[in-house]
Amino acid sequence: MARASMYHRLVVWLLLLVLVLPLAATLLYSLATQWSASLLPAGLTFDWYLRLWSEPRFLAAFGRSLLVCAGALAFACLLVLPAMFVIAYHFPRLDAVMNVLILLPFAVPPVVSSVGLLQLFAGGPLALVGTPWILIGCYFTIALPFLYRALTNNLQAIELRDLMDAAHLLGASTFRAALSVVLPNLRKGLVVAVLLSFSFLIGEFVFANLLVGTRYETLQVYLNNMRNGSGHFTSALVISYFMVVLLVTWAANRLNRDPSSS
Amino acid sequence: MSFLNVERLHKRYGANPVFSEIDFSASRGELVTLLGPSGCGKSTLLRCLAGLTPIDGGRIMLDGEEISNVAPQRRGIAMVFQSYALFPNMTVRDNVAFGLRMQRTRKDELERRVTEVLALVELDGLEARYPHQLSGGQRQRVALARSLVVRPRLLLLDEPLSALDARIRRHLREQIRRIQRELELTMVFVTHDQEEALSLSDRIVLMREGKIVQNGSAETLYTAPKDAFVAGFIGHYNLLDADVAGRLLDRSFSNRVAIRPESIQLDASQGIAGEIVDHSLLGNVIRYRVKARGVELSVDVLNRSASSLLAPGSQVRLAIAEESIREVA
Numbered sequence: 001m002a003r004a005s006m007y008h009r010l011v012v013w014l015l016l017l018v019l020v021l022p023l024a025a026t027l028l029y030s031l032a033t034q035w036s037a038s039l040l041p042a043g044l045t046f047d048w049y050l051r052l053w054s055e056p057r058f059l060a061a062f063g064r065s066l067l068v069c070a071g072a073l074a075f076a077c078l079l080v081l082p083a084m085f086v087i088a089y090h091f092p093r094l095d096a097v098m099n100v101l102i103l104l105p106f107a108v109p110p111v112v113s114s115v116g117l118l119q120l121f122a123g124g125p126l127a128l129v130g131t132p133w134i135l136i137g138c139y140f141t142i143a144l145p146f147l148y149r150a151l152t153n154n155l156q157a158i159e160l161r162d163l164m165d166a167a168h169l170l171g172a173s174t175f176r177a178a179l180s181v182v183l184p185n186l187r188k189g190l191v192v193a194v195l196l197s198f199s200f201l202i203g204e205f206v207f208a209n210l211l212v213g214t215r216y217e218t219l220q221v222y223l224n225n226m227r228n229g230s231g232h233f234t235s236a237l238v239i240s241y242f243m244v245v246l247l248v249t250w251a252a253n254r255l256n257r258d259p260s261s262s
Numbered sequence: 263m264s265f266l267n268v269e270r271l272h273k274r275y276g277a278n279p280v281f282s283e284i285d286f287s288a289s290r291g292e293l294v295t296l297l298g299p300s301g302c303g304k305s306t307l308l309r310c311l312a313g314l315t316p317i318d319g320g321r322i323m324l325d326g327e328e329i330s331n332v333a334p335q336r337r338g339i340a341m342v343f344q345s346y347a348l349f350p351n352m353t354v355r356d357n358v359a360f361g362l363r364m365q366r367t368r369k370d371e372l373e374r375r376v377t378e379v380l381a382l383v384e385l386d387g388l389e390a391r392y393p394h395q396l397s398g399g400q401r402q403r404v405a406l407a408r409s410l411v412v413r414p415r416l417l418l419l420d421e422p423l424s425a426l427d428a429r430i431r432r433h434l435r436e437q438i439r440r441i442q443r444e445l446e447l448t449m450v451f452v453t454h455d456q457e458e459a460l461s462l463s464d465r466i467v468l469m470r471e472g473k474i475v476q477n478g479s480a481e482t483l484y485t486a487p488k489d490a491f492v493a494g495f496i497g498h499y500n501l502l503d504a505d506v507a508g509r510l511l512d513r514s515f516s517n518r519v520a521i522r523p524e525s526i527q528l529d530a531s532q533g534i535a536g537e538i539v540d541h542s543l544l545g546n547v548i549r550y551r552v553k554a555r556g557v558e559l560s561v562d563v564l565n566r567s568a569s570s571l572l573a574p575g576s577q578v579r580l581a582i583a584e585e586s587i588r589e590v591a
Contacts (some may be wrong), residue, residue: 165309165341166343169341171342171361172335173335179495181349254444
């Protein structure tokens with residue numbers, strides 16, 4: 001019994017070590033003044049972070065990433081929320097179709113769909129390649145499955161039909177009932193899904209690099225372009241990015257757990 | 263003309279009729295129960311009355327006005343759901359006030375009416391709680407208060423007590439009946455529980471497979487069931503085939519015979535000889551299984567004392583009152 005428990009602990013710690021070691025090394029490297037021929041860094045400094053956070057190109061790229069992600073998620077919310085409500089309330093049978101549809105963005109590898117998108121939007125009336133709009137559209141399809149799944153679970157947890165019927169009988173119109181009775185109950189699921197999608201999207205590289213590249217440099221593209229520069233500097237960038245994602249994921253988990261907000 | 267009139271109502275899903283030729287009425291201040299087994303169409307009928315499900319024919323008249331095609335918001339009908347359907351994001355007070363807010367009731371009047379109705383259902387003090395912080399019985403009382411506060415012309419209740427445990431169910435049942443009488447409310451109550459129907463209703467409309475089987479007072483349905491289905495559904499009848507009843511009672515019958523277990527006397531000095539098979543205790547009543555002339559019968563006797571209990575094998579004589587022997591189709 002004790003040996004089995006030891007073994008299980010060992011496996012978990014080993015896994016943790018494998019996952020944390022590269023991060024810890026990157027963190028240490030980003031804090032090192034110099035670290036090349038010695039076992040340990042020559043000295044510690046915050047200089048790389050100060051330089052990173054005062055670098056206009058980095059700040060611009062970070063801002064662009066935020067903007068594209070926020071735009072895609074806002075677009076997704078505006079479109080998905082009403083669509084989900086209509087499906088759940090009026091056409092529940094369409095749910096099966098939607099479940100297949102939302103898997104499509106996963107079915108095609110990003111590199112393959114990028115090639116298609118490049119062909120489709122390179123010229124003509126919708127010359128979107130090289131603009132943030134194509135990224136917003138692209139990220140929308142990536143966020144869709146996350147939002148849809150989270151909201152479906154939320155919708156199933158409330159007795160949508162009975163709630164709507166009750167509100168109708170008490171004098172509310174369908175719009176009013178959806179707004180004051182259904183929407184507030186989806187808020188939590190929506191926020192969690194948005195935060196998780198955000199932390200995923202802000203790290204997206206393939207679409208950003210192939211469809212827009214340096215014409216609208218996002219965080220990951222900037223990181224890629226900096227790969228020949230100082231390793232300490234890019235390490236600070238990676239750690240900064242990681243902290244942002246960690247913060248957002250933590251917020252999502254926190255919201256998901258908090259029983260008082262249910 | 264009655265306050266609520268339902269005339270030749272029918273509804274089908276595709277080719278399958280849910281119910282057809284439904285005719286019944288309710289006077290002002292009357293509590294009518296739609297009783298029947300699961301799937302007999304009673305809940306759908308209730309939803310049709312509320313306007314939540316469209317009908318395929320017939321008409322619904324409320325207070326002299328045809329409402330068959332009126333939107334649910336404008337029928338003046340409120341409904342209590344089996345699932346409570348409380349708004350999870352609102353407190354008890356906001357749930358109850360929702361209907362008044364939709365009617366744009368003045369704030370002071372809204373506050374007064376909400377407070378009044380919460381007192382009526384004995385929920386004062388719980389105003390600030392959320393539905394998930396309440397017990398099942400409390401939730402259903404919030405749902406009731408939410409329906410009452412808008413002063414509906416007609417209140418519909420769709421199996422409101424079936425998710426609650428027996429003791430709370432009884433208490434809430436009495437509370438509903440008291441409020442209904444106090445406010446002189448017209449109610450249509452759907453249930454599959456015959457005991458609930460008998461104890462609550464002024465009148466019972468018994469349904470089976472989308473049709474009304476019998477419509478009458480609780481007493482009539484209990485003492486004069488129209489057929490074997492009613493007898494079997496509404497009480498614990500001894501239902502005997504014509505030849506079996508003939509053997510027991512020594513005469514011939516052309517139909518099945520229904521005899522209520524409490525109408526058979528056990529300690530009669532003369533009557534049909536029988537033998538106790540066993541018994542079960544139903545609280546204040548003991549139900550014996552007695553075998554007489556090869557026929558097994560249920561006999562209910564008041565549970566007076568443990569010493570009067572008849573052991574299996576005891577010889578008894580059965581007296582069956584003539585008026586309690588009913589031939590049913």
